Amino acid sequence: MEMSQYLEVFIEESKEHLQSCNEHLLELEKNPENLQIVNEIFRSAHTLKGMSATMGYEDLASLTHQMENVLDAIRNKKIVFTPEILDVIFLAVDDLDAMVESIASGGDGKRNVEAVVEKLIQIEQGNPINKTVKANEEEASTSVMESQQTSQEYDEFETTVLQQSSDQGFFTYQITVSLKKDCLLKAARVFMIFEALETLGEVIKTVPPVEELEEEKFDFEFLVTLISREPSDKIQKAILKISEVEKVVVHEFVAKASTHKETKQEIKAPEQETVEIVTPSLTEEKAEEKQTTSKVSNKTIRVNIERLDILMNLFEELVIDRGRLEQISQNLKDQELHETVERMSRITGDLQNIILNMRMVPVETVFNRFPRMVRQLARDLNKKIHLEIVGADTELDRTVIDEIGDPLVHLIRNALDHGIETPEVRKSRNKDEEGSVVLRAFHSGNHVFIELEDDGAGINKEKVLAKAINKGILTSEMAKTLTDTQIAELIFASGFSTADQISDISGRGVGLDVVKNTIESLGGSITIESQEGKGSLFSIQLPLTLSIISVMLVEIQEEKYAIPLSSIIETAIVHKDELMQAHNQTVIDFRGKVVPLLFLSDIFDVPVTKEEDAYYSIVIVRKGDKLAGLVVDGFIGQQEVVLKSLGSYLSSAYAISGATILGDGQVALIIDCNALIK
Incomplete structure (x- = not known):
């Protein structure tokens, strides 16, 4: 199976898990006694480890595994959490982040992490209580598993199911599966075992329960009760095909109130491992697949930003054509065409909102x-x-x-x-x-x-x-x-x-x-x-967005310019007699404020082709708490336009932020009000 198709998902999810680790580590520093925070960090590290191993990035998986050991010791109170330990874990997260960035930029994700690994191992093994408790737990776990193998109990419902299955010719098996001690992906292997078993029969019960298996709350053994028409050797072979399975023990029995008829078979796996690849997200998502039917289904998908850019570019062309159609409709004065164009404008407006929202990302x-x-x-x-x-x-x-x-x-x-x-x-x-x-x-x-x-x-x-x-x-x-x-x-x-x-x-x-x-x-x-x-x-x-903006189209002599609506406070028409001079500048009294006037025909050196009128058309614009009045020759109206770059050659054009193509094919320059107001 090709892993490259999952690489983008792997990188995105890895970054999310590392960010989660960073955030929770900062919380842990403030609340070192809160083991729930440690569990959250452990869960992120565990998922990242499984994903990395699945994708074949062994260095990443190995470092995460070492960090996971320390977190596990902290949450089980085998190690006392200290600021020094936090610093080492932060260093490990930094290394993991650098490795993921390496993979994202086409590298192999390899990095020299010997120093931080050595520190993590020292933390894990440095406390004598760690070894003692671990040994005691392993011994207790083994004895518990042995007792589970010989005295598996079923409730009334489960017993009824087993008895009815036996009456219908099914075999009932208790299967004990032992994973290898160096298995990094226990949850993934459990899922693969269940997937294999479900093609052969129906799983009735597991010890520990499925939820704990998925969260890896077991050592390396677990018990499955299966009803099937298949012989026991076929079941054993199906499980042993899965890599990192060390041993399979099968008990066949007849489910009755108090009697068992057992035949025991034990087969050890061969020394060499069979390579098995799981689809990423990777392992945790697969293991939880069964639960999703009872939960709200995930209705989000990841979309590459380049695809959204292409979609936005196509829509920009549609906006330009929409403006052209609106102008043609006005010129022809055809009612049916006008209604169709009006409806198209509403639909493209809704489409525009959807596309813009798709591009929105929380800060x-x-x-x-x-x-x-x-x-x-x-x-x-x-x-x-x-x-x-x-x-x-x-x-x-x-x-x-x-x-x-x-x-x-x-x-x-x-x-x-x-x-x-x-x-x-x-x-x-x-x-x-x-x-x-x-x-x-x-x-x-x-x-x-x-x-x-x-x-x-x-x-x-x-x-x-x-x-x-x-x-x-x-x-x-x-x-x-x-x-x-x-x-x-x-x-x-x-x-x-x-x-x-x-x-x-x-x-x-x-x-x-x-x-x-x-x-x-x-x-x-x-x-x-x-x-x-x-x-x-x-x-x-x-x-909010840089691509499609609402503007006020204005005329300056024979030329058309666009002023962003976001900068405009209002428009006004004033008589020449209302103009005043202050500090060598032409100003007007606007609602009790002295507002300087900027004559755009002079600023942009527009050729004079019309005679001056007795009245001035003025657009009042704002930058922060500063106001200015832009003097134009006339207002055309409000329109949504596509902001196009002028390119590197014209990037230094004064007070011009870009250009747009109007419905009649003319180019209108977009005025940068921030540059005009000092």
Whole structure:
């Protein structure tokens, strides 16, 4: 059977299990007495081990198996859990993560993990109680199994079934199966044995119960009661074909109230193993297959993001054609055509929502890497820091999710290094020794906001100004006119850093300009609010999706432009007499606020072909708390358009974020309002 077809599933599920391990290990650090958390980590490690062995990644399976041994000893109270043990398990998870990443990038998943394996073995074997308890348990388990083999009990219902089967000519067998001691995939082997037995008869009872077998709550032996018309030797051979089965013992008996007629056969497996491959997910999913009929069936599937990209591209073409049909319908004024196009517009609108929702991914996929990172950085910096994550289920387009991770990492590192003070400094300032960092996400209109708030030292405005003047970013005279917000935003200047020493935690001589550029390239914006001594709040505004956007089409002379609706507050028409001059700039009084006007015909150097009117058409747009009025020659109307890139050659075009093809085949440039408002 080809394993390559399951590789993508294996990689995705492995990453999920490793992330689960990371999250639960962090919980365990806070609640070391909670063995339920250990069970969850053990379950993830166990599944990963089975999947790895099934796929043939033995190094991955071996390391996970070693980690599983330590977790098993902890949950069975053979080892006392300590922070040192937690550090070693974290190192093992890091190695496992690197191995999975190697496989994902086409590698073989091999890695030198001798150091961490040696530490895990020392932990497992270092406590004398471990060996004693283990030996006692094995002895007790053996005696229990022996007693089960000779005195298997059945309830009234099971006895009736067995007796009726015997009356109808069926044989009743008690089968004891022994797996090899080095078997890594006990649950998988159990499933394969059951699969083989069910082709020969019907399983009536197992010891231990099926649920415990699936969770590997047994050593290496288990007992199965089977009714079948097949002879015992055929049953034995069927089981012995399965690899890692060491021994099969069969008891045939007649089920009556108190009598047994037994014939015993025992066959040992040959030395060589038969290779058997199980379909991944891999082993655990197979073993649980029987239970799914009584549970809610899984109605989700994994879809490669490339397929969704292709689907989105095809739909974008459909949107362009839809716009063309709408225009043709308006020109021809045919009622039937108009109704058909209207219906098509509604259907494609619903289809668009479905496709966009399919591409939506919770920001949790980005956020869930940060708790572990914050823990490690806090230890490196000798600080006490509590990270709180709010709104992790907020959804964003996958293309945005892929790009937002690195900027957030940089902001968090910056908050931990420059923002949060050391416990001694915080104590001297009458603060809690443990600093607080809150990462939150929420929807607002057609945008998603991601905020990073800390209760640290805030931004030292004098230090920022001094550094900015020293770097030549602004003059001393300019510095006197800046507001607190404008001073805070100076840290986004290229190459700006207030760090006295370059460190590996944040900065490294590179400022936050990279963060700002990345966010603005996604059509978003970032703002800062800071109070010195109290903390800072970084707020990122991002569009829900980057592909299809709602715009207001406007005319500037003979040319058409599109302004994203997400930036527009409202439109207005003002008379020339209402224009005023302030600080060498044309402004208007808009609802009590002084709003500067930007003449787009001048900014984009549009050739003049029409005479000026006595009235100006104005689009009021917003960037954060700043407003501006864009002067245009006329409004065409609202439309959904496909955002197309201008390509690398025109990527530097000022205040233009892309272009779109209109229904009549014309190209309209999409205005970047964030670039226009300073």
